[in-house]
Amino acid sequence: MSDTPLTDRIAAELDLGVPKGARVVVAMSGGVDSSVTAALVHRAGYDAVGITLQLYDHGAAIQKKGACCAGQDIHDARRVSEALGIPHYVLDYEDRFGEQVMEEFADTYLAGATPIPCVRCNERVKFKDLLETARDLGAFAMATGHYIRRTDDEDGLALRRAADAGKDQSYFLFSTTKEQLGFLRFPLGDLPKSVTRELATELGLVVADKPDSQDICFVPEGKYASVVERLRPGASRPGEIVHIDGTVLGRHMGVIHYTVGQRRGLDIGGLAEPIYVVRLDADKAQVIVGPKTALDVAGVTLDEVNWLGDDSAADIPVRVKVRSTRPPEPATVRIEGRRATVTFDEPQEGVAPGQACVFYAVDETDDRVLGGGWIRQTVRVPLAEVS
Template sequence: MVNSLGFDRPPGETRVVVAMSGGVDSSVVAGLLAREGYEVIGVTLQLYDHGEATFRKGSCCAGQDIHDARRVSATLGIPHYVLDYEERFRKAVIEPFAESYALGETPIPCVSCNQSVKFVDLMEVARDLGADCLATGHYVRSRIVDGKRQLLRPLDGDKDQTYFLFATTAGQLDFLRFPLGNMTKDETRELARDMGLVVAEKSDSQDICFVPKGSYSDVIKKLMPEAEKPGDIVDGHGRVLGQHKGIIHYTVGQRRGLGIASGEPLYVLRLDAKTQQVVVGPKSALSARTVRLRDLNWLGPRPLAEMADGNGLALEAKVRSTRAPQEAVVNIRHGEVYVTLIAGETGIAPGQACVLYSDDGADAQVLGGGFIAEAVPAALVA
């Protein structure tokens, strides 16, 4: 007998730790598994406490959310533990985020959080508790393909979170389960209502959890006061067009708030941390087709070097969490991984993720991905 989580034993003999953020998704996961008869243990990590952020609509892993996770666990009749991981979260996620932003990059802290705190530290806690697996409320799917557990896109394409989980390793996938992968968000909320959970109508987490007012620069200035250095706003030829108060106030693709007069709309093309320059230009200069990746995590059935022959490996890729994958080709050149986007993209910035898929279908497998080290402007690609 194989149970719904893939173990050859009854649910009652299977211990599951559920990562409970205090939101509706993870709460429903705990409820579903408890209803099926699994031995469920809820664990919530307290990751930060920034005063008003703990009660901000759309926040997670802080004051009100911990309280909600406790109430849900009490309703379900499962044990619940809260672990203080503020120091670990600060060192593993917040500080690297600030350092990356100060270098002119556009980091994705949710990926870093999954890479470190959630899928390393919390997984270790689950194993210490004798769990057979760790279940989360992510909208992704996983299943065994040719003897290896693979990560796939979920049924609900609008809630697809594979972009934020591309760095999950094969070993981690073996221990993880995603019970919501075959459900829609509406179905999840309906289940929450049916279970009588207080979080049934709770808003989804939005933006970056540890940024209280949505102002990245405020967080960076607090952690790295020296990062706010004034400099020049220049065009593509190096001509000075104006002054700025620090590159931490700008992002690639930004148009508003430049404070310079021009006969045509200007956009931030790149940020140079060494010279403290904000380079601007026309929208056409934002276009890029090829990106170089760093820190590649490969989940494919065979090594990338084998799959990417002389013509490269054709697949699907995306550099925006909210966009559908597009046709792309991966090549390895001099030990570096390059992804060419067939249709191109605008506003690509270092630090963003490029996630690779087997195809653009609803059942597509996540082949892996990496962080963008640089984007090559379309005009420079032969």
């Protein structure tokens, strides 16, 4: 067994594709993943510079636990940087984060869709504004603590799923462009999370035992509706809970309190079978409900499509994820510019507008991420076909 510390062994093999000694900006959220990333980049012989973003209300941030980019997290990132002996800067991105992420989050919920603000943050803030700042600082690359892999070989740049399938974050990074991929690096993509924790402990980092963030950073305890109401006071209106057969079953206090696929919290009794939220009609302030079979979807239409594959001229067999926690399922995609139509081989359940549909290579042994898009409409399976 080697006497060389594990950190040094992994760092010795870390090749970021830029000259040793070159400046590499590390996006540091204050968590264990980005802290270990900074340590590896530094130990590997690069000029590591840590940057942390202040993204939302300073007062609320200090009180918020279990989320990235909060007050305590900024303090932790600073302490880690000091321990590593690397420069650390905090940039106030609160205004642009509010405009480009939080405002859309509220409007999407009010429109009856289910947003994913973490994707928008990566797309519009971290991989756009922060990346540009890294270039301005003379960096040759920007490293993050995401669990995803980037390869650059004879076939060109490719985005690939993480080696640790349980931590893979490709669903949240589908909008990463090839241009951005040329500048980004993901040192943890080949590591299991258990090894990342081991490295943090070996290095004596103050964040070694820090829990992973679970919530959306600006949504305390997962209470989405309260955030929407704060951002859009009075915008949500009560309405009817309507069965797909047209029967009015009850009242609700606003569509922002519901998501597609939801079963609990409907407060409707006396029915012969369980019912689920099938869709939300924000214009009519209606929550439409029905049996589980009514959740089946045959396909989706997408916009803001980012395609990382080689050919998008015809129907392309792929595998797709319509939820971050689901495995990829076979489908066919037809791309037309920034729009696409996806047809599932088998109906998918509980697909919601506002979510992402992410494309993967059709071969299960091929871990390439081929891009994705935002779900704007669903194509439902006629009930007669699934009853």
